[in-house]
Amino acid sequence: MSLLQNVSSPADLKGLSAPQVEALAQEIRDFLVESVSKTGGHLGPNLGVVELTLAMHRVFDSPHDTLVFDTGHQAYVHKLLTGRHDFSALKKQGGLSGYPSRAESEHDVVENSHASTSLSWAEGIAAARRLSGERDRHTVAVIGDGALTGGMAWEALNNIAVDKDLPLTIVVNDNERSYAPTIGGISHHLASLRATRRYEKVLDWGRETLTRTPVVGAAMYETLHGVKKGLKDIVAPQEGMFEDLGIKYLGPINGHDTPALEEALTLARDFGGPVIVHAITEKGRGYAPAASDIDGDQWHGIGKFNPETGLPFEVSGRIWTDEFNEEMVRLGAERPDLVAITAAMLIPVGLDGFAAAYPDRVFDVGIAEQHAVTMASGLAFAGMHPVVAVYATFLNRAFDQLLMDCALHKQGVTFVLDRAGITGSDGPSHNGMWDMTISSIVPGLQLAAPRDGEQVKQQLREAVDVDDAPTVVRFPKGDVGESITAQRQDGSLDVLLDVQGNPEVLIVGVGAMCSLALTAADKLVAQGHSTMVVDPRWVLPISDDLLRLASQAQHVVVIEDNLVTGGIGASLRSALQEDDQWQPVHTFGVPKRFLEHASRGQVLEEVxxxxxxxxxxxxxxxxxxxxxRSD
Known part of the structure; x- marks a missing residue:
């Protein structure tokens, strides 16, 4: 039986010898490559944290001690070491989540896969344990160098730094990448630390001490210089901005040297206050195709692939993002004032083409959506037209800046929301089901929902022509289908299915839901119900043209891949009632609850x-x- 098969909890790791730990690390990497090749998932980040996760579970005692993983896409190794070995349905309905999940294990704490939150969670947990008198329970936050670019992480560090006896270990997993190579001042500082070798002196001290005392492990350190004086002397060295903050620092440590990691983590655990352990890891380590991924994007999250060659089994067709990518390049040639902002996701959101053509006009701000939006407002004030491209789910993080910095000041900023609507397999935190609801309460904001690739291009052009208000263009994840040709235009609307006279039923298809609307309309028509289908194109604010057509129908149906609560249907109903129009508005959308991970089709069917x-x-x-005739 393999070593991995014998691991059902972190306790099973404690008695392993150093050679056994090394062998287990290789087994884990082999398991990850074999399993993820069949299901898809986050492979690169997990290959890079094998030794680091082993060391944390050997030094700390989860769940008595709490491990908080920032973002969580590097938690597959943690899942394996806590007894979850069935990866056959990873990210699929009924299978393991791609992120930590409280429903799966008592070892999982934070499920949210939005970045830069772990330090705040960990400070709160550690402070509560101290208040409760549980001083034997330690808290560990694992945060990547990419997530450290988020402002929320620094808000937490600012508070942690003044709490000198908080039992908190911060592990910085530094692989120089998030989706793509990490950039900015934080990256430059960490790079300067990588060039040092202070950790070798620290560990040499620890190893020398081991030869002079029969006491091992944490107990050894408590024998030195009056219980903890030796610890404080050796942990005291600090570097750069961490020194300025007043947080003790250990590192940089080779993140693939398990004994070195264990020694450093033990020092941090027994110090009695907050300590940063800086570990240098290699994303994709142990699997050549992933380790050689220069951009860090292809193997960060991967579909099914051949484990022997690293080549994908499923070749994706043309996706929605491609339409945006190409049109941005064309617009860049026409509009020298056009600039683009990404929050550490240049390639996933389709700005790589624009960046290649106009490198001086792209700003990667790191995982800092709030800063991105306010910076965009400043760019707009100074005469540029910024395009802020993010996943729809991440617009939530910058709502105040959208409302108060951008909209209040009537700045012409275009927000392009990729993966809007149901995304499915990445679970509740990644479904882009909130954006139209939160956008609907922003004064002056205009929101477009393209129904196909051609409309992505056309509506992007219309959006960047608006210079006195924020505009939003949203589209879903996945392959873009065939274009849907309008039968005619009615003012600002595209009529996709026409009728003679006033319809019994008016179906409003929002964006990618237009195809569904047409299919549903065919079924109603087949049963004798006069049905018209329209695409409003610009769905916020509700247009006078849509109000006019809706007021002429006996029933109005709105189909949207957004929350029903506060969505386009709700906005249309409210606008009709303000005009003293009371015909029923039937809304079909996403219920107000978090949706479990499954394929996009399965989630759409469920709701x-x-x-x-x-x-x-x-x-x-x-x-x-x-x-x-009836149904």
Whole structure:
């Protein structure tokens, strides 16, 4: 039986010899490559933290001690060491989550996969344990160099620094990448630390002490210089900005040297206050295709692939992001005032083409969405037109800046929201189901929901022409389908399915839901119900043209991949009622709850966003037609 098969909890690691730990690390890497090749998932980050995770679980006692993983995409090794070995349905319905999950294990604490939050969580946990008198319980926060670029991490460090007896270990997993190579002042400082070798002196001291005393482990350190004086003397060296903050620093440590990591973590654990342990790791380590991924994007999150060659089994077609990518390059040639901002996701959001063509006009601010939006407002004030490209779920992080810095000041900034709507397999934190609801309360904001690739291009152009208000262009994850040609235009609307006279049913398709709307309409028409389908294109604010058509229909149906609460349907209903129009507005969208991970199709089916559900529901509500036909 392999070593890994014998590990059902972190306690099983304690008695392993150094050669056994090394062998286990190799088994884990082999397991990850083999398993993720069949399911897809976050491979590169996990290959890089094998020894680091082993060392943490050998030094600390989870769940008595608490481990908090920032972002969480590097928690596969943690899952294995806490007894979760069935990766056959990773990120699939009923299988393991791609991130820590409280429902899976008592060893998991923070499920949110948004970055830069771990230090705040950890400070709160450690402070509560101290207040409760649980001084034997330690808290560990694992944060990457990429997540350290987020402002929230520094807000936490600012507070941690003044709490000198907080039992908190901060492990900086420094692999020089998040999705892509980390940039900025934080990156430059960490790079300067990588060039030092102070950790060798620290560990030489520890190893020399081991030869002079029969006491080992944590107890050894308590025998030195009056219980903890020796610890304080050796942990005291600090570097640069960490010294300025007043937080003790150990490092940089070779993040693939398990004995060195264990010694450093033991020093930090027994110090009695907050300590930063700076570990240098290699993303993708042990698997050549992942380790040689220069941009850090391809193997950060990967689909199914051949483990022998590293080549993907599934070749994706043209995706929505490609349409945006190419149009930005064309617009850049036409508009010298056009600039772009990314929050550490240049390639995933499709700004790599623009960056290659116009490198001086792209700003990567790190994982700092709040800063991105306010900086964009400043750029707009000074005569540029910024395009801020982020995943839809991450717009939540910068709502105040969108509202108070951008909209209040009427700055012409365009927000491009990739992966809007249901994304599925990455779970509740990644579904882009909030953006239209939060955007709907922002005065002056205009939001476009393109139905196909051609509309992405056209509506992006329309968006960047607005210079006195924020604009939003949103589109979903995955392959973009065939273009849907409008039968005619009615003012600002595209009529996708027309009728003679006023329709019994007006179906409003929002963005990618237009295809579903047309299929559902065919089923209603087949049962004798006069049905018109329109694409409003610009769905916020509700246009006068849409209000006019809606007021002429007996029933209005709105289909959107956003929360029903506060969504486009709710906005249309409110606008109709303000005009004293009271015809029923039937809304189909996402319920107000967090959605478990599954494929996008499975989640859409679960929440009722299918043509069959929409048509069956509406046939039941409409009743029989004049000809006597019904559902």
């Amino acid at each position: 009722g966003l299918t043509a069959d559900v929409v048509s069956t529901t509406m046939l039941d509500r409409l009743g029989p037609t004049a000809s006597g």
